[in-house]
Amino acid sequence: MTGAPRIQFEQVWKKFARGELHDSLRDLVPAAVRRLAGRGPAQDELSGEEFWAVRDVSFEVRPGEALGILGPNGAGKSTILKLLTRILVPTRGRCAITGRAGALIEVAAGFHPDLTGRENVFLQGAILGMKRSEIKTRFDEIVSFAEIEAFIDTPVKRYSNGMNARLGFAIAAHISPDVLVIDEVLSVGDLRFQQKAFDRIQEMCTSGIPVVLVSHQLERIASLCTHALLLERGRIAKRGTPTECIEAYLESSRNSESAASHTSALTFDALSLESELPVRSGERAQFRLSGDVGPGSDAASRDFSLRVRALSTGRLVFSASASDCGASLPARGPFEMDVELQFNVAPGVYSLELAVWDAETRRDIVAGPGVTVQVEAGALTFSGTSHLLPRARVVTASSTAAGGSR
Amino acid sequence: MSDLVLTRDLPAPRRHSLWSDLREIAVDELWKYRELLYELTLRDVRIRYKQAVMGFAWAILMPALIVAAGTLVRFAMAYMGGGHVARDVIAGMAVKALPWAFFVGAIGFATSSLTGNLPLVSKIYFPREVLPLSATFAQSFDSTIGAITVGIALPLLGIHYGLAVLWAPLLAALIFCVTAGAALFLGCANLFFRDVKYIVQVMLTFGIFFTPVFFEPRMFGPLGARLMMLNPLAPLLEGLRLSVVEGHNLLQPLVIMGKKGAVVAWSPWYLAYGAAWAVLGLVVSMLVFHRTEGKFAEYV
Numbered sequence: 001m002t003g004a005p006r007i008q009f010e011q012v013w014k015k016f017a018r019g020e021l022h023d024s025l026r027d028l029v030p031a032a033v034r035r036l037a038g039r040g041p042a043q044d045e046l047s048g049e050e051f052w053a054v055r056d057v058s059f060e061v062r063p064g065e066a067l068g069i070l071g072p073n074g075a076g077k078s079t080i081l082k083l084l085t086r087i088l089v090p091t092r093g094r095c096a097i098t099g100r101a102g103a104l105i106e107v108a109a110g111f112h113p114d115l116t117g118r119e120n121v122f123l124q125g126a127i128l129g130m131k132r133s134e135i136k137t138r139f140d141e142i143v144s145f146a147e148i149e150a151f152i153d154t155p156v157k158r159y160s161n162g163m164n165a166r167l168g169f170a171i172a173a174h175i176s177p178d179v180l181v182i183d184e185v186l187s188v189g190d191l192r193f194q195q196k197a198f199d200r201i202q203e204m205c206t207s208g209i210p211v212v213l214v215s216h217q218l219e220r221i222a223s224l225c226t227h228a229l230l231l232e233r234g235r236i237a238k239r240g241t242p243t244e245c246i247e248a249y250l251e252s253s254r255n256s257e258s259a260a261s262h263t264s265a266l267t268f269d270a271l272s273l274e275s276e277l278p279v280r281s282g283e284r285a286q287f288r289l290s291g292d293v294g295p296g297s298d299a300a301s302r303d304f305s306l307r308v309r310a311l312s313t314g315r316l317v318f319s320a321s322a323s324d325c326g327a328s329l330p331a332r333g334p335f336e337m338d339v340e341l342q343f344n345v346a347p348g349v350y351s352l353e354l355a356v357w358d359a360e361t362r363r364d365i366v367a368g369p370g371v372t373v374q375v376e377a378g379a380l381t382f383s384g385t386s387h388l389l390p391r392a393r394v395v396t397a398s399s400t401a402a403g404g405s406r
Numbered sequence: 407m408s409d410l411v412l413t414r415d416l417p418a419p420r421r422h423s424l425w426s427d428l429r430e431i432a433v434d435e436l437w438k439y440r441e442l443l444y445e446l447t448l449r450d451v452r453i454r455y456k457q458a459v460m461g462f463a464w465a466i467l468m469p470a471l472i473v474a475a476g477t478l479v480r481f482a483m484a485y486m487g488g489g490h491v492a493r494d495v496i497a498g499m500a501v502k503a504l505p506w507a508f509f510v511g512a513i514g515f516a517t518s519s520l521t522g523n524l525p526l527v528s529k530i531y532f533p534r535e536v537l538p539l540s541a542t543f544a545q546s547f548d549s550t551i552g553a554i555t556v557g558i559a560l561p562l563l564g565i566h567y568g569l570a571v572l573w574a575p576l577l578a579a580l581i582f583c584v585t586a587g588a589a590l591f592l593g594c595a596n597l598f599f600r601d602v603k604y605i606v607q608v609m610l611t612f613g614i615f616f617t618p619v620f621f622e623p624r625m626f627g628p629l630g631a632r633l634m635m636l637n638p639l640a641p642l643l644e645g646l647r648l649s650v651v652e653g654h655n656l657l658q659p660l661v662i663m664g665k666k667g668a669v670v671a672w673s674p675w676y677l678a679y680g681a682a683w684a685v686l687g688l689v690v691s692m693l694v695f696h697r698t699e700g701k702f703a704e705y706v
Contacts, residue, residue, distance in 0.1 A: 016704065082703065085530070085531050086531040087528065087529070087530070087531050087703045088700070088703050088704065089700030089701075101531075103530065103531075109525040109526050109529040109530055110525075110526055110530065112449055112453065114452075114453050114456055115449065115452060115453070115456075119449070119452065122445055123445050123446070123448075123449055126439075126441050126442040126444075126445035126446075127442060127445075127526065127530055127532055128530065129439070129442075129532065130441075131441055132441050132444075132445075
């Protein structure tokens with residue numbers, strides 16, 4: 001896009017050790033003797049307890065871009081953030097940030113319980129690299145954002161958790177960084193403040209500075225990021241648009257869920273969206289799926305469920321079996337099926353998934369492919385998660401118009 | 407393992423040179439983060455005086471106790487020797503108790519400054535040097551109050567300040583450097599090896615017997631005096647006493663004739679020795695700190 005990259009990650013490797021490190025002098029002496037004797041491990045090799053937390057990861061972020069990083073727990077997301085913010089140093093490779101990095105990570109870490117809110121604002125601001133004069137000019141803004149005007153001269157130890165987190169977020173959100181790094185901090189305070197925090201983040205993201213965002217809330221990545229990376233066990237498994245990466249992420253987590261694959265008569269080959277993207281809220285979308293029914297199937301084992309999941313929360317929005325939808329598969333052989341769904345849901349990112357469910361073990365035994373659907377605001381005007389097809393009429397009215405209105 | 411396929415064109419690790427490292431510490435870290443150093447020092451001072459009954463008396467409590475203990479020791483020695491405790495002996499102890507209390511306080515706080523701020527060290531980047539250094543600065547705030555008190559009290563004990571008192575600021579600066587160096591080194595060591603703090607506690611408790619606070623090195627005879635002066639703090643403390651209390655110019659040697667021969671109570675070389683420790687100790691500690699800093703977040 002525009003300008004030189006402000007965040008550069010070049011072939012970065014990071015090694016960690018499992019288990020206990022030497023942490024007393026008593027343990028050090030034997031280890032030091034071994035190293036002097038020339039039997040210590042070289043830097044690039046892995047000794048028994050070591051592993052690569054990040055392997056050969058490269059990316060760049062330019063002004064105007066926002067990179068989302070997703071992946072399962074332990075994939076190396078937090079390690080990358082720590083490398084970016086210079087808390088960790090790479091074993092191999094180079095990572096560089098041009099300018100001041102603002103990090104929305106663990107936002108109240110520098111607070112001292114005995115100091116007042118006011119004193120802590122200056123302390124935390126300095127820790128984040130702000131000048132005293134800078135904090136002074138933004139002080140009122142920070143305090144009113146955190147909504148703790150009345151308690152600003154109270155020691156922080158008397159604050160509630162929510163107040164603490166709000167103040168911490170407000171400080172971090174008021175540094176004007178050249179580069180922004182965000183780790184899931186969006187769950188700050190109550191619902192209303194979360195929305196406020198999210199709006200603030202969105203504002204910062206769209207101000208043109210380069211952003212790196214790590215989140216499990218896929219919707220955040222879908223709505224805030226211009227690019228995305230999918231990490232798996234320290235490596236980049238996919239890079240592309242947020243939607244592509246989210247899809248790949250869901251795919252891989254579905255596959256790992258059904259790792260204990262039972263044999264089933266039914267297999268799925270492909271699932272695709274036939275309508276054009278994006279789907280508008282309240283509109284119908286067409287899907288085409290194909291699969292194969294193997295030998296020895298009965299009516300029950302040929303049934304499967306269709307599910308729609310909201311990616312932001314991971315919750316099921318809708319689930320129904322194919323037979324409930326009026327489709328029954330042939331007893332044997334390949335098949336193709338058209339599915340039509342009306343997305344009476346709020347705008348957001350959803351996925352349609354297929355699975356064969358075993359009633360006895362109460363688990364999925366076959367997970368089919370999934371497809372991501374972006375739903376945008378459309379004809380239906382409502383807020384909430386689902387449109388409940390409301391119908392309302394007035395049953396009592398003034399005497400002149402007896403019978404009510406339709 | 408196949409994980410080990412490292413390509414050849416990886417960017418080479420950055421080369422360290424002594425000079426570039428020192429410049430990095432001074433310019434990129436300490437100067438850029440001077441406001442943080444100030445805020446953290448302010449934090450430590452505020453916490454110490456918040457909700458404290460003693461208030462500023464706290465700053466002189468420790469040196470006062472050291473002087474009281476020293477007076478007791480010297481009284482016993484004088485009693486056995488059939489003399490009495492001169493006022494300038496008490497004055498000399500007061501002058502040396504202050505920097506010793508500073509050293510003990512600063513090292514005590516600095517050793518656990520990194521491990522005591524774990525959430526910070528593992529979550530947010532800033533040059534970690536500021537943690538042990540702010541502990542040292544916070545302690546020098548106390549010591550400044552103590553120094554003003556002692557400065558007012560000495561004339562009451564009959565001490566007249568001569569020109570030699572001008573050595574005091576230089577010696578104070580050197581003592582600060584020795585302390586800051588030790589603070590950085592021990593803070594960093596304690597992060598990697600948690601038993602360092604216990605060793606430090608023991609050293610600080612018994613250190614007063616190996617440092618000339620209660621006594622003067624010359625009391626140990628010609629060889630004993632030299633051995634005592636090997637302690638990096640000894641020449642600095644003794645120099646402070648000689649210049650402030652005895653009005654001795656530190657560029658002149660001082661030889662005292664005792665029963666068992668001449669004892670070198672002072673030599674300009676002692677000053678050079680103390681200064682060398684202060685400067686080299688600080689530089690080496692900074693380098694050690696700087697080069698291990700990248701591992702802090704992994705070890706905590």
